[in-house]
Every structure is written in structure tokens, then in C-alpha cells.
Amino acid sequence: MAQRADGHRGDQQEECMSEPIRVVLVDDDPMVRTGLGLILGGDSGIQIVAEAVDGEDALGVVARERPDVVLMDIRMPRRDGLSATETLLAQPNPPRILVLTTFDADELVLKALRAGAAGFLLKDTPPARLVEAVRAVAAGQPMLSPSVTAQLIAAVAGPAADPEDTSAADARSRLDTLTERELEVAQAIGRGLSNQEIAGELYMSVATVKAHVGRLFTKLGVDNRVQIAILVHDAHK
Known part of the structure; x- marks a missing residue:
């Protein structure tokens, strides 16, 4: 395998x-x-x-x-x-x-x-x-479908941030390592968009989007799109 x-x-x-x-x-x-x-x-x-x-x-x-x-x-x-x-x-x-x-x-x-x-x-x-x-x-x-992803992110993010919570600072620090284009892709994932939708919005091929997503996994130390989306939302707490 x-x-x-x-x-x-x-x-x-x-x-x-x-x-x-x-x-x-x-x-x-x-x-x-x-x-x-x-x-x-x-x-x-x-x-x-x-x-x-x-x-x-x-x-x-x-x-x-x-x-x-x-x-x-x-x-x-x-x-x-x-x-x-x-x-x-x-x-x-x-x-x-x-x-x-x-x-x-x-x-x-x-x-x-x-x-x-x-x-x-x-x-x-x-x-x-x-x-x-x-x-x-x-x-x-x-x-996960975009609609389900959005629901999960909303549930994880919660209505208010804990003042002792360091997740926002950590998320911002990790997102700062991205290029401008990678950040745009990450933010689109954070909105629950599919690869096809991201390609159309950012004027790139689906293959290029997939390559960016693969680099996001590596640079952000995550395993899936939901974790990328959560990071994006944590950064804006």
C-alpha cells in the first residue's frame, strides 16, 4: 500500500x-x-x-x-x-x-x-x-462537504474567545509562514470552499489548488482541510 x-x-x-x-x-x-x-x-x-x-x-x-x-x-x-x-x-x-x-x-x-x-x-x-x-x-x-465543514468550524470556534486561550496567537504565527497565495487558499478553505470553487475564485487550475493544499498540510502541520479551516478561524478570534 x-x-x-x-x-x-x-x-x-x-x-x-x-x-x-x-x-x-x-x-x-x-x-x-x-x-x-x-x-x-x-x-x-x-x-x-x-x-x-x-x-x-x-x-x-x-x-x-x-x-x-x-x-x-x-x-x-x-x-x-x-x-x-x-x-x-x-x-x-x-x-x-x-x-x-x-x-x-x-x-x-x-x-x-x-x-x-x-x-x-x-x-x-x-x-x-x-x-x-x-x-x-x-x-x-x-x-467533508463545505456545509458540514462550516458547521463544524462554527461549533469549534464557539461564540466567544477565552482570554487565557493562546490558540489565536498560535494560529496567527503559523499562518504567517505562508506565502500570500497560500494564505488566500487557506482562507478559502476556511470558508468551506471546495478545490473547484477555490480554482474559480482565485483563477488557478484545480491541480494548482491541490498543490497549494498539499503545501498547507506540510507548512501548517495539519492532516486535513478541517484543521486548516479551524486555524484560519482561530487566527481571527
């Missing part, structure tokens, strides 16, 4: 479709795991390699199976999905993690996205969308 420069595997999934996307399901509800397994297992390009009953169990399963994608329930006994996500993403060559939740405003989901989760799925996501999301994340593509 190909490996990304930022440590995540799977960017070349679209080019290596002969190998199925290896997925681990983590949920304390056996009915949820069964349902997810039936939906994803029915796709020839996806292989369910293992299941885990909670975050603690997930650590051992992921270490053994080395999946490309983990579907991680966020609220579980013994060890929740946030803690497990943080631990997994701190390890070398981690899988991409899609957080499973019942409510899109779940504060643990927002924290997981800050920690580097690739995105989130509601548990009632339609089967076709679920398969699409797993494929997109495995291929290194942005998974």
Missing part, C-alpha cells in the same frame, strides 16, 4: 484498485458492526479485516491488521473513540480514521477532527454514501 508524505497510507488507492481497501470496524454495538459490515463488505473494493468492541480493543486490532481505514465509534465504554483516535494517529504510518456518531455536533467528534481524524459519518448515512466516503478517505480525498 502506498504511503503519504504525512504518514497516512492510501493516497494511491485509486491507482491501485487491484488491492481492496482494508477496513476495521470499531463499535460497542454488535448490530451496528453487523450493519456496517454488510454494507461495506458488499463492495468488491472494500474488505472488512476485523472488528473491535471499544477503543482499547481497537488499538490491538489495528496494530495487528494494519488497515487503511478505521470506522471509529466515538462514544464507547472503557476507552472512547477520541482517546483511541489520538493514540492511533500519534503512531507511525497510521490508518485514516472516520469517526462514527449519532449527532454531528458531538464535542468528541470535533476534538477527533482537531486531532487529525479524516472526517465523520452519521450512523444513519445511506449505504451508497458510506461506501463513497470510505473510498474517498482511503484515496486521500477531502471527505
